[in-house]
Amino acid sequence: MLKIKNLQVKYKDFTALNIHGEINIKENEIIGIIGANGAGKSTLIKALTNQVAYMGQIEKPKSIAVHLQENPYPNILTCQTIMEGLLKTKLKKDEKLRGLIEFFSFQSMLKKKVTQLSGGQKQRLTLIMVLYQDAPLTCFDEMTAGLDFEARSRLMEKIQEWYSGKDATLLLVTHYFDEIEKLANKLLIIDKGCLVDFGGTGELFKKYIGYSTVIVEGDEEKLALPTGIQIVSDKGKQAFSFANKMEEQEGIKELASLGKKFSISNDNIELIYLNAISQSKKC
Numbered sequence: 001m002l003k004i005k006n007l008q009v010k011y012k013d014f015t016a017l018n019i020h021g022e023i024n025i026k027e028n029e030i031i032g033i034i035g036a037n038g039a040g041k042s043t044l045i046k047a048l049t050n051q052v053a054y055m056g057q058i059e060k061p062k063s064i065a066v067h068l069q070e071n072p073y074p075n076i077l078t079c080q081t082i083m084e085g086l087l088k089t090k091l092k093k094d095e096k097l098r099g100l101i102e103f104f105s106f107q108s109m110l111k112k113k114v115t116q117l118s119g120g121q122k123q124r125l126t127l128i129m130v131l132y133q134d135a136p137l138t139c140f141d142e143m144t145a146g147l148d149f150e151a152r153s154r155l156m157e158k159i160q161e162w163y164s165g166k167d168a169t170l171l172l173v174t175h176y177f178d179e180i181e182k183l184a185n186k187l188l189i190i191d192k193g194c195l196v197d198f199g200g201t202g203e204l205f206k207k208y209i210g211y212s213t214v215i216v217e218g219d220e221e222k223l224a225l226p227t228g229i230q231i232v233s234d235k236g237k238q239a240f241s242f243a244n245k246m247e248e249q250e251g252i253k254e255l256a257s258l259g260k261k262f263s264i265s266n267d268n269i270e271l272i273y274l275n276a277i278s279q280s281k282k283c
C-alpha cells in the first residue's frame with residue numbers, strides 16, 4: 001500500500017527528515033505517528049502528498065486524502081458552496097455527502113461562512129470533505145489541534161464510530177496518545193527527523209517495556225520494588241516494568257502494602273514512546 005525508502009527532506013540546508021531503510025505500511029493498518037514538536041511528522045505527511053521536495057523512494061496509492069492542521073478556506077463563501085466546489089458535486093443530488101453531513105451534525109452550518117464557525121465546526125467541515133473522498137490512504141495531521149477537551153473527545157468519538165467495522169488505511173499524526181490508543185494498531189516513532197521505530201503497539205510494548213508496567217502517582221519519594229525495573233516515565237510519576245505475571249503480582253503486592261496509588265497497563269503508548277526515545281541512537 002505504502003512503501004517509504006531512505007527518505008530525506010531538506011529545508012535549505014536543514015535536514016528535517018532522514019529515514020534510513022524501509023517502512024512498509026499494509027492495507028487496513030492504522031498508524032499513529034508520534035514525536036516531539038519539530039520531530040518531522042508533518043514533513044513526512046507533506047512528502048507523501050508532494051507538498052515538499054524529497055530524496056528517496058515513496059511508493060503510494062494514486063490518491064491520498066489529507067486532513068491538515070490548518071485549512072485556508074475562502075472567508076466569503078458558505079460551507080455548502082465550499083463543499084460543492086471542492087468536491088465537484090451538488091448537495092441536492094449527493095446522498096453520500098448528505099449522509100456525512102448528517103453523521104457529523106453539520107446541517108445547521110451549511111449556510112454559514114467559515115469565519116462564523118468554531119474550531120470544532122471547522123474541523124468537522126474538513127473531515128466531511130476528507131472522508132467523502134473514500135481514498136485508499138487517509139492522513140490526519142493533528143485534526144484535533146486547538147480544540148478543547150470536550151470538542152476533541154466528541155470529534156474522536158465520531159471518527160471512531162465512522163471507522164468502526166470499516167476497512168481503512170490511516171496515518172494519524174497527533175500529540176494526544178489517547179487518540180492513538182483508540183484508533184491505531186501500529187506506531188511510527190520519529191525523533192529529530194530520524195525513525196526511532198515502527199511496529200505493532202503490542203510488539204513495541206514488549207520490546208521497550210516488557211510484560212506489563214505499573215505507573216505510580218508521585219515521584220517525590222523514590223520507590224524500589226522487590227521485582228520490576230524502573231523505566232522512564234512522565235513527570236510526577238514513576239513506572240516499573242515487569243517481565244512476567246509473577247513479577248507483576250509481587251510488585252503490586254508491595255505497592256498495595258505501601259498504600260500507593262497506581263495503575264497497571266500492557267499497552268501504554270506514552271511509556272512506549274518515552275522509553276523508545278530514551279533508548280534511540282542518533283541516525
Ligand SMILES: Nc1ncnc2c1ncn2[C@@H]1O[C@H](COP(=O)(O)OP(=O)(O)OP(=O)(O)O)[C@@H](O)[C@H]1O
Pocket residue numbers: 011014016035036037038039040041042043044
Ligand atoms: N518550510 C520550512 N522551512 C524551514 N524549516 C521548516 C519548514 N517546515 C518545517 N521546518 C522545520 O522542520 C522540522 C520538522 O518540522 P515538522 O513541522 O515536520 O515537525 P512536526 O513533528 O510536525 O512538529 P509539530 O508537532 O510541532 O507540528 C522543524 O525543525 C521545523 O522547524
